[in-house]
Amino acid sequence: MSSRPKVFISRMIPQVGLDMVAEVAEMDVWPEQMPPAKSVIMERIADCEGLLSLLTDEVDGALMDAAPKLKVVSNYAVGFNNIDVDAATARGVLVGNTPGVLTGTTADLAWSLLMSIARRIVEGDKYVRARQWKTWEPQLLLGSDVYEATIGIIGFGRIGQAMARRAAGFDMRIVYTDIERNVEAEKETGAEFMQLDDLLRASDFVTIHTLLNDDTFHLIGAREFELMGPDSYLINSSRGPVVDETALYEALKNETIRGAALDVTEEEPIPDDSPLLELDNVVIVPHIGSASRQTRNKMARMAAANLIAGITGEPLPNCVNPEAAS
Ligand code: GLV
Ligand code: GLV
DSSP states (O other), X not given: XXXXXXXXXXXXOOHHXXXXXXXXXXXXXXXXXXXXXXXXXXXXXXXXXXEEEOTTSOBOHHHHHTOTTOOEEEESSSOXXXXXXXXXXXXXXXXXXXXXXXXXXXXXXXXXXXXXXXXXXXXXXXXXXTTOOOSOOTTTTOOOOOTTOEEEEEOOSHXXXXXXXXXXXXXXXXXXXXXXXXXXXXXXXXXXXXXXXXXXXXXXXEXXXXXXXXXXXXXXXXXXXXXXXXXXXXXXXXXXXXXXXXXXHXXXXXXXXXXXXESOOSSSSOOTTOGGGGOSSEEEOOSOTTOOHHHHHHHHHHHHHHHHHHHHTOOOSSBSOGGGGO
């Protein structure tokens, strides 16, 4: 029997994915909770044809050069800002991601964040556990209505559109912005296209669903918070650096906006001394947008399928840089 291709898997993904890979490759799986150091990945991939990476692994040209046989990097995520895709293409390395399967799950989480900050769910829970609940009070923990409010969706891809469908159920006015108008999606969701500044002025809830790239880095900062105004909320479940976090802290502290809810932060994990952690008008969860049992299994299957296709010379089911094959 000819020797089987080797792959490195940088964390314990759900077993369904590992089982698929085990059928075709000799696999080395990093067993720890914390990610392997870059130098460790470089050692472990030296004779690998495939790498299954997480969004916590920085995959750049130097790392890929440590694996001369590398054919594919399969990212266990829809986002791929942790991978230098140009460097991969230049080396003929295909890059896979996991779009589609996590759309509804991530929109569910973004929606939960929106509801939590609007109705002060986390503050309320803390209040009860602190044994402060004495009686029913006319002015206790007043929040903002979600139904019939205006939602502004930045980035109208799959997840942005899934947010629009949820918002429709709450009788919201739905506005969105993106690089291009999507008339099809407008018809389906009832969303109206706006330029970013107009969206920020019009919206009670601004929710971000873009990729992180040079154009979206710090897209939302001090100027944008001023446009949003004191009754508005920001939701971010995309990538932390799309928001200028120092400006966000100032805006929350000075009540330039009313609140924010974040699944992602500029640095992850958020530093222990981040001043955001001192504020009551922000909810922060640890990047769990796609974290449902069902979806993590689907992502494992998709990431395994991309990895297997890459090492066996088949087209990847979901490829970010198909031009790398030519
Ligand atoms: C998670 O953030 C992902 O990109 O899948
Ligand atoms: C994710 O699947 C997106 O493109 O929004």
